[in-house]
Amino acid sequence: MRTVTIADVARHAGVAVSTVSYVLSGKRAISATTRQRVLDSVRVLGYHPNAGARALASKRANVIALVLPLRAGMNLPVLMQFATSVVATARQYDHDVLLMTADEGPDGIRRVAASAMVDGLLLMDVEVRDTRVPLLRDLAEPSVLIGFPADAEGLTCVDLDFHRAGAICAAHLAERGHREIALLGAPGVVYERGTGFAERTRAGFLAEATERDLHAVAVPCAETYDEVASAVKLLFDAHPGLTGVVVHNEAAVGHVLGALRALGRAVPEDVSVVAICPDDIAERARLTSVLIPAEELGREAVRLLMAKLDGLPAGSILLEPRLTIRESTR
Template identity: 50%
Template sequence: MITLAEVARHAGVSASTVSYVLSGKRSISPGTCERVERSIHELGYHAGARALAGGKSDVIALVLPLRTDTYAPVTMETVLAVTTTARTYGYDVLLLTGDDGPAAVRRATAGALADAMILMDAEPADERLPLLRESDKPSVLIGLPADPTGLTCVDLDFTATGALCAEHLAALGHRDIALITEPSAVHEHPAGSAGRTLHGLRAKSRELGLSVHHLSGGDGRTAMTDTLAHTFAEHPATTGFVVQHEPAVEPLLHSLRRLGRPVPEDISVIAICPDRVALHSSVPLTSVAIPTPELGRRAVDRIIAELTGEGAADITLIPPALTTRTTSGPAPA
């Protein structure tokens, strides 16, 4: 059976253009329409038959987390990016909550509910992955599991992120630095984002001659003050902190002030977080942005490529970008 992608190649246009000509959802020039229609006729492409055979719905299911620790504005940035990008291809988006686990995946992959699926909350060890591998419908994970074999994933390159943070602090003269993550994040999921950041930070620090300590930071001010007091007692030369745990950022800044270690005069802080978080902190944070809108856009682009037969399972890692604001500066003399 002729595919939409084959029609697009024959007509010399993109698959989305063929889709728009068929659906009428976007204005296409008369010359392009004529070329596409001629290819459809010559190749014998029957869109209606294909839709019935495949149960095509022009819907992409988006599975998103609804956890108490989820920062809703950031989640909605991704949802908006997925939705608006999908519309440019003529697709609607169906939101499914991540609380149902495998059940949500089964609903999205069974029958004609959706043509494809995006999972926003992919984890290193995710019980839904076998279902995705078994399904004949395209899927994209925002995140990187421990074993991505046979899956399409988009994520920030957290290994490169750790290396970038080490380079920034080293250039400012810091020689003893610490990474603060969610408690047990690295130990439970060494292949997760925090584990990859730590790996990149340590590798680059060895190259640059820096010392690195890993801390599991509590969310509260008292817990953070105790953690810092212990850190400075054990490693008094520590002058740089990288934080990859958003709830720990404000307790860290507060505790440093309480301990008489001003930022950035004595201590530099880099946060790995969405720009919205960095800009709305009590002070503008030097940060490596988690590019939530770009992750959403790229996830849809990968889905469309697979739906039109123009893509295969692969991993897309977005290079990190560090923005210097008010929380990093030269190491104290």
């Protein structure tokens, strides 16, 4: 079967080849009627612009890199939500996505940038004192971080306001009369790396509890049932008056609920539970929760990166957390 060319599209739409090129590249304003006629011809004929030719013409690779943290303490299903959103959004901008792992650190970023394989980079699992930050400031290629380092000067970042998320959870429990509360947070290795989202959630939770004169404790939480059950038992042995728990560990949510049942503590009659997690996890257990908006963060990160590639302003964004009240708190 013969490959459809740009000339075929032009003949079908009744326009010049240059007009088709302008419609597809967006480099010149074309009337809405003509643009739609060209796009209709592209769809009917099944035309796919040659990626290599586009790259040569635009001096772009039409590829962005996504640096994924495939390492201990990170929840794979949630990471895949981020990745899926990034890939789907990038395709809307006619870009593909090169997946990288974070274990190479600055060296991996330097290697990919030097290869000219990508136009820009998206980075996840940002640490408070992230060693990649100095390099990102020096690179010619634009970048966007899904997360905030301590010093975000000169960087473009997007994230949920995790400090506020932790505070909202503590405030919700306080408003329901709970005076002794706990945060079961991310696995210990996540705190050891100084990962921003975990540290900020803990800080926000404890600050709000202090402001409301609550007795609060925050402890790391592992991911296996036996480890979670042990941590929950130790927590209630040390704090028998505990009546409110916040879980910020997607992989441990179900295990925490199971551990509470094993201790004979009913939810919400004996213990109110709030989770910071994706909605699908919270919905299954009917948990009051703060949403981790993985899809929205992925979309916003790509949008900001594309704006930077086009030389447009791209300021950092903190998304406001949203609390959804379900049956697990009273």
